[in-house]
Structures are given as structure tokens and as C-alpha cells.
Amino acid sequence: MRASIASFLSSALLLTQQVAAAPTNTSITNETTVEDIGGGASARTLGGASIFEWTYKRWNGANYACKCAPGDLCWPNQLQWKLLNATVGGNLQVSIPPAASCYNTFQGLLGNISTYDAAKCAEAQANFPSEQWQIELPTAGLWTYFTNDTCRPTTNPTDSCTGGYFPTLYIKAKTIAHIQAGVLFAKNQNLRLVIRNTGHDFLGRSVGWGALVINTHGFKDISLTNSYRGACDYTGSAITVGAGVQAFEALKKLNSLSPPKIMVTGECATVGVAGGLVQGGGHGPLTNFYGFLADTALEFKVVTADGVLRTANAKVNPDLFWALKGGGPSAFGVIVQATYKTFNDYFSSGTTFALGPANVNGNETLWWDAIAKFHSYSNQFVDNGLYVYYEIYPGMTFRVQPVVGVNKTAAQLEAILQPLFDDWTAMGITFDKATTTYPTFYDLYNALFEIEAAGNSALTGGWTFGKTDVANNNAGIIDSFKNVLNNGAFLVGHMWNGGHGLPQSEWANSAINPRFRNVSDKLITILPLAGNAPLAEKEAAQRVLTDIVDGGLRAAGPNGAAYINEADPFQPNWQTAFWGTNYPKLLQIRQKWDPSGVFYSVSTPGTEKWEQIEYGTRLCKKL
Structure with missing residues (x-):
């Protein structure tokens, strides 16, 4: 070659x-x-x-x-x-x-x-x-x-x-x-x-x-401190990472300390922690405790649209700092270095279980009833500090791996889950579960979170459900799940609450949609489709995803929101869905730092007039 x-x-x-x-x-x-x-x-x-x-x-x-x-x-x-x-x-x-x-x-x-x-x-x-x-x-x-x-x-x-x-x-x-x-x-x-x-x-x-x-993947520097000295009042431990550092690299470095430390990352270990993840917010298994990754950010080094390397923190360029914390990936600059709070690592317990046709004697109605019962506990799970990762596929496949209880023994974790298990038993459902306690969350992370695969082709959407949605319309939510599967897609769920462990006084310190502080379940919808499918087939599939699959979720969860890194960028009113009341401020900041549109990422602040025309090729501004 x-x-x-x-x-x-x-x-x-x-x-x-x-x-x-x-x-x-x-x-x-x-x-x-x-x-x-x-x-x-x-x-x-x-x-x-x-x-x-x-x-x-x-x-x-x-x-x-x-x-x-x-x-x-x-x-x-x-x-x-x-x-x-x-x-x-x-x-x-x-x-x-x-x-x-x-x-x-x-x-x-x-x-x-x-x-x-x-x-x-x-x-x-x-x-x-x-x-x-x-x-x-x-x-x-x-x-x-x-x-x-x-x-x-x-x-x-x-x-x-x-x-x-x-x-x-x-x-x-x-x-x-x-x-x-x-x-x-x-x-x-x-x-x-x-x-x-x-x-x-x-x-x-x-x-x-x-x-x-x-x-920027070659920027792999990592440095640690036990006593941060910066532009804010925080003086605890911190990690500074280059743009190319991935979650597994940062976590391994922190785990090598004595005592070991931890940071908020995504549930996937290969994700970079100083770029699109934090600019989208960055949710993960520790979000219930410390909020999003963006909520833990202390400072960025960023190249802005004029080619200047700038520092952004609470005192220097504070508007840019706020926008980089959840305001949209590839929208405000190129992050070359990020500094985040780190936290003590604790022993943690994890539970896994699944339900298939054999667990319900092939009764699909009972299978859905079991999922409805599981989902009805969403608020209780997050209120008790749990993180839950689950999948629902066609063919009556329901997997939960894992339920995470940080700083909880196996007995404490199972006590929170026991009401669900009792309900399932009373419904005549058989199931197996496994609960293990690990010395640290890092050990649990490596043991229970599965490696994801590349090379898949699909359209991706998603929505979150507010705690009030779960409390008032759980049956409607389950109907929307059925609608997803009936239209050829499947679901990946993440139960967490972005405001549970973060003081309310800090909620507005990042650009994250305020609605994320009151959710209990975040869904990704995945509609498999070849990227080289005929144009008409692509257009039809996009309509199904936007209007039917995700449309059903939006209707069932009027108090929800969409997460910019894992959602349909072509949904209606994406500005409000992704950022809510924060959008007008983000738009002003974008116009200040990148008025000519040097950076582009689909459905991010200030891109309303930009389109990829001629069958998704040329990037153009509508006149």
C-alpha cells in the first residue's frame, strides 16, 4: 500500500x-x-x-x-x-x-x-x-x-x-x-x-x-495530585489527562495508588475521558455518587477556533469552561488536556441476572410483566445509590449485568433488590442471580462490564425517563418498550440519577440539561441497518427511529430528556431535548467562541443552518 x-x-x-x-x-x-x-x-x-x-x-x-x-x-x-x-x-x-x-x-x-x-x-x-x-x-x-x-x-x-x-x-x-x-x-x-x-x-x-x-489519540500523559491547587475552592485529589487517555488507562493509574482512587468514567473502558465524553456530559456507574464526568471537571486546556491554546476553569474563561462541561462535543474547541476530581475507591458488590423464555415457560405476556415489575423499581434503585445496566432484545432476551452497589456488601445489595425478587417469585417466575463483592469498584468494573464490539452498523436513538414518569406511567413506558422491539430495534438501559449524590448547589455549574438531575432511567435504542443500504431504505428507517421508536419513548416520558452522545440527532426540538433551558446560553457562547463555524458536530449549539447535503456528503450552510 x-x-x-x-x-x-x-x-x-x-x-x-x-x-x-x-x-x-x-x-x-x-x-x-x-x-x-x-x-x-x-x-x-x-x-x-x-x-x-x-x-x-x-x-x-x-x-x-x-x-x-x-x-x-x-x-x-x-x-x-x-x-x-x-x-x-x-x-x-x-x-x-x-x-x-x-x-x-x-x-x-x-x-x-x-x-x-x-x-x-x-x-x-x-x-x-x-x-x-x-x-x-x-x-x-x-x-x-x-x-x-x-x-x-x-x-x-x-x-x-x-x-x-x-x-x-x-x-x-x-x-x-x-x-x-x-x-x-x-x-x-x-x-x-x-x-x-x-x-x-x-x-x-x-x-x-x-x-x-x-x-488527538497520541496525547497520553497522565499526572496525579493529592492536593489540587487551582482556580476553585477544591483542594482534594485530582487527575490530569491528555486528550488521548482512555478510561481503562486512567482507572489503572488511579488504582495503582495506595490507597486506590477512582474517577467518573463511562461504563465502556475504551472511551476517551478528555474529549467527546465530557463535552456530552459523561455518565457512568459512579454518576449516582458524583454526578456526570463534567460535574467533576476542574480545568481544561483547549484550542479554540482561532487556533489559540486557552485555559478554561472557574475563573479563567468561565463561560467556555461551563460550555465544555456537557455543552456538546466538537462544538467549542479541541480539548487537549483535562483535570478532574478523583475519589477514594471502595469495596463494591455487583449482581447479575437474566430472564429468557425458559424462566417464564415461554409466556411472553409474563415475560413483559416481569420487566414491568423490574422497571417499576427504577426510582427505588437509584434512590438507594444503585447503578443498573440492562438489555432487552427480541426473542424474549432480558439481561441485567450488572447492578452496582458501591460501598455495599453483597447482603446490603441483595436487600435492596429483594422486593423485586420476591415479586418475581410470587408471579411464578424462576430465575438465577449471582452477587459478588469485590475489593474495589475498579475490580468490579473490570470483572462485570463486558467488552463492547466495533464494526456494527445501526441507527441509534434514545431517551430518558424522569422519576415522575416512572412513578406515574410505568405501564406506558413498558408499552413503549414493546413498541421498540415490534419495530425491529432493541434497548440498552442505564439506571442512574445525575443529581442523587451531587449537591443541588452544584447542579447548574455545568451545561448539562437540568432534567438529568431528576431522571432514573436512560435508554439507548438501536435499529440495525447497513450503512450502504439504498437511500430510500435509510430514509424510511430514520423515520421509524425518530417518529415511531423514539417517538413512543418521548410520549411515555414527557419529563425526560435526550443525551447528546447516545441519541437521535434528528429528533424534533433537539435543542430542548439535549440541553433544555441551557440552550440559549450555549448558543451565545458558541457564537462568541466560534462565530464562523470552524467546528461542526451534528445537532450541537449553533448548527441549525448547517446540513450535509447531496446524500450526506457536503457540509453546507443554508442561505
């Missing part, structure tokens, strides 16, 4: 490809050099402006001004790309999909390249479901729907491998200066910019047709 960018551009197809054709994907190879990747015109100098600054399009009866893409007159010329590559230390590279090595030819926006490599193809086939393998790749999307499902592993190398919705080029940033250079280049050249750390994302934010990616 050794080739120069010059060879990509030698093809006349580079400047003549039609955007409306099947979208194309890109990923990178460390052997690619940057030469000759310019466009067909040099109408604008770096930082200047001209009539070629935008590509103007008409689509579905509306006029748009679009970011520059390969083939446009405003696409940077050869010299500009070479200068950028020199500025970032030779770390600008062309992107090729993870499994392109299984195909004879990769057909990208920058031309064609011969890619078949039997050994690398075997590696891709073996590792494609591995999250960590995909995370280490510079532009891979862990869930493939928003890549157009292009170039999946194949045994037929003559199959077509196109770029899909993958980015075109990326900077594998090694220093903060590299990030700054990438942000300024994207701003001055009016390019679509994607910030990518782990690619751990359901909504396609880590990929984007024709985009330049800044990959």
Missing part, C-alpha cells in the same frame, strides 16, 4: 468526481507522503478571501454555501498542503479505510490506489470487531453506519472499496502546535474539520466526507 499522494492526484478523476455519486471513504497509511494534493485552482491565499472561498450549491430547492472539498476551486493547492505538512512535522497523511487491504483498489476522493495485501487483510478480518484495534487507527469509525459501511472485510478483492463518508486527510497530532496548525488551516481554507480521538461514537461525528481530521 506504499504510494505517494502525488500518485492519487495523477488521476483526472480527482477533480471531476461527482459529489452525488456513491460517497467515498478515506483512512491513512503511515507510508503515505504528502505531495501534489492540491485542487484545480489557487484562487485564495492562506487566510485570505475570494469568491472561491465557498462552493455554492442548490439542493432540493434551496441554496447552500458549502465547505471546500476535493475537486472544488477552493480546495487548497499543492503548495498549501505541503506547507501544512511541514508545519505539522510531516504528520499529514491520506486516509484509507481499515479493511481496504482486502480490496484490489481503493477509490477515494483523491484518486485510486492499489491496496490489496493478504497479510494486512487477514489482520483486518481478525480484528475488525475489536474496539481497541479500530481506536488505534487514525480515522476509523467504530460503528460503521455513518461511514456508509464502505470497505468492510471481504474475501473477494475485486469488490468495490470507496471512501464512503470517511475523511480525506488527517493530521496525526504529536504536539499542541500541530493541533493549532490544523485548526487554523481548516479555518483559513474553509475545510470541514473533524476532531477524532477514539472514534467511539454512535452519531458519525468522528468521520465526515471530504474532511480534514485532527487525531
